[in-house]
Every structure is written in structure tokens, then in C-alpha cells.
Amino acid sequence: MGPGPDRREQIVTVSATLFATKGIAATTVREIGETAGVFSGSLYHYFPAKNAIVAEILRRYLDDIHTRFAAVTARTHTPEATVRGLITETLTVIELHPNPTAIYQNDRTYLRDNGLLEPVDRSSRSVREYWLAAIREGVADGSLRADVPAEIFYRSVRDSLWATMHWPIRAEHSKEEFAELLITLFFNGFAAR
Numbered sequence: 001m002g003p004g005p006d007r008r009e010q011i012v013t014v015s016a017t018l019f020a021t022k023g024i025a026a027t028t029v030r031e032i033g034e035t036a037g038v039f040s041g042s043l044y045h046y047f048p049a050k051n052a053i054v055a056e057i058l059r060r061y062l063d064d065i066h067t068r069f070a071a072v073t074a075r076t077h078t079p080e081a082t083v084r085g086l087i088t089e090t091l092t093v094i095e096l097h098p099n100p101t102a103i104y105q106n107d108r109t110y111l112r113d114n115g116l117l118e119p120v121d122r123s124s125r126s127v128r129e130y131w132l133a134a135i136r137e138g139v140a141d142g143s144l145r146a147d148v149p150a151e152i153f154y155r156s157v158r159d160s161l162w163a164t165m166h167w168p169i170r171a172e173h174s175k176e177e178f179a180e181l182l183i184t185l186f187f188n189g190f191a192a193r
Contacts, residue, residue, distance in 0.1 A: 007036075007038065007046065008046045008047075010036050010037075010038075011032065011036045011038065011043065011046055011047065011053065012053060012056055012057060012060075014032060014035045014036040015027070015032050015036075015050075015053045015054075015057065016057050016099035016100060016103065017035075017099055018031060018032060018035065019054065019057070019099070019103050019107070020098070020099035020100075020102035020103050020106075021102075023106070023107060023110070024050070024054055024103065024107050024110045024111075025107075025110050027050070028040075028050075029043055029050050032050070032053070051114055051115075051116060054103070054111070054114075054116055055116055055119070057099075057100050057103065058100060058103065058104065058111075058116070058119075058120050059119075060100070061093075061097050061100035061101075061104070062120065062123040062124070062127070064093065064096075064097065065089075065093055065127055066123070066126070066127065068089040068092065068093065069086060069089060069127060069130040070130075071089075072085035072086055072089055072130070073085075073130060073133075073134070078138075078143065079134045079135065079137040079138030079141065079143055079144060080138060080143055080144070080187070082130075082134035082137075083131070083134050083135065083138070083144075083157075083186075084179075084183050086130060086131055086134065087157065087161065087179055087182055087183055087186070088175075088176075088179040088183075090158075090161045090162070091161065091164070091175050091178060091179050091182075092175060094161070094162070094164065094165050095175055098165065101162070101165055102165070104120065105162065105165075128154065128158075131154045131157070131158065132150055132151070132154055135150040135153055135154055136150050153186075156186075157186055160182070160186075161182070164178070164182075
């Protein structure tokens with residue numbers, strides 16, 4: 001493969017896999033170059049440093065989350081439908097981007113220590129607003145419970161969704177089935193009626 005956007009894309013893809021499986025700190029520029037079929041010195045033609053690759057991976061990841069969440073809010077007409085859509089899209093992101101998801105979840109200390117966490121957290125805070133806006137709207141129109149603070153509902157749903165990437169039973173269900181199970185649990189609870 002010659003120089004250009006395809007080589008840059010290959011470097012990003014290879015790096016994401018290495019970072020997710022080995023950790024960012026344990027992955028060397030030399031290893032990235034060897035795996036991508038590029039001399040490690042040539043990597044600097046595409047990225048000024050390893051952390052620039054990390055930043056690019058996470059930027060793309062968060063951009064996709066924003067794009068998907070914005071589409072959900074544009075196409076849904078009720079707070080419950082919006083929350084349902086956000087749940088489904090979160091599971092889609094986990095399925096489509098397992099490596100960036102693992103990097104974000106497993107390497108937060110590295111990201112913080114290397115000045116990479118603040119841009120990610122800033123973007124995450126704006127992602128949070130998609131959820132809270134829908135939840136607050138649901139509380140205001142009476143379709144969602146007012147006795148559970150929006151922040152608690154949001155954090156419970158968010159943390160549960162992101163944790164599912166580690167659940168061994170996750171593979172037993174299609175994404176759609178799994179989303180529907182979680183939606184049922186979040187909206188209806190587990191107590192028999």
C-alpha cells in the first residue's frame with residue numbers, strides 16, 4: 001500500500017487494535033509501524049506522535065457518537081422514544097467500535113496523564129446532554145418518573161450499557177434483542193406486575 005489516506009487509515013486501525021489489546025503505554029511506535037507495514041520513522045509523516053494517533057481514534061469515536069445521538073433526537077418525537085434510541089445507538093457504537101470503547105474504558109489513567117482525557121471528557125459531557133435533555137423532558141411531560149433524579153437514571157443506564165461489552169452473555173443476543181431487553185428493564189423494572 002502506498003502513502004496517503006489509505007496508509008493513514010491503516011495506521012489508525014492497527015493502532016486501535018494494539019491500544020485496546022495491549023494498552024496505550026505498552027504499545028510502541030515501532031510495533032505500530034511493524035504491524036501496519038510502515039517503518040516506525042515513517043509514521044511521523046502521518047502522525048507527529050503516538051498520542052496524536054490516540055487522539056485521532058478517540059475523536060472519530062466521539063464524533064460518531066454525536067452523529068448518531070443527534071440523528072436519534074432529530075427522528076424521535078417523544079422523550080421515551082429518544083431514550084430508547086440512545087440506548088440502541090450506544091449498543092451500536094459498542095458493537096461497531098470495540099477498540100475505541102476499550103481504549104476509553106481501560107486507559108483513562110494514561111489519557112489523563114498525557115493530556116488526552118480533557119478533550120474526551122468535554123465531548124462526553126456534551127453527549128450526556130442528549131440523555132439529560134430527553135429525561136428531563138419526559139419528567140416534565142409526565143412520561144418518565146419524577147421521583148428518580150434524572151442524573152441517577154442517566155448514570156445507571158449509561159454505566160450499564162458500557163459495562164455490557166464485558167458481559168459474557170452479550171453474544172447470546174442480537175443487538176436488537178439485547179437493546180429491547182435492556183429497554184424493558186430500564187423502563188419497566190424487574191419486579192413482576
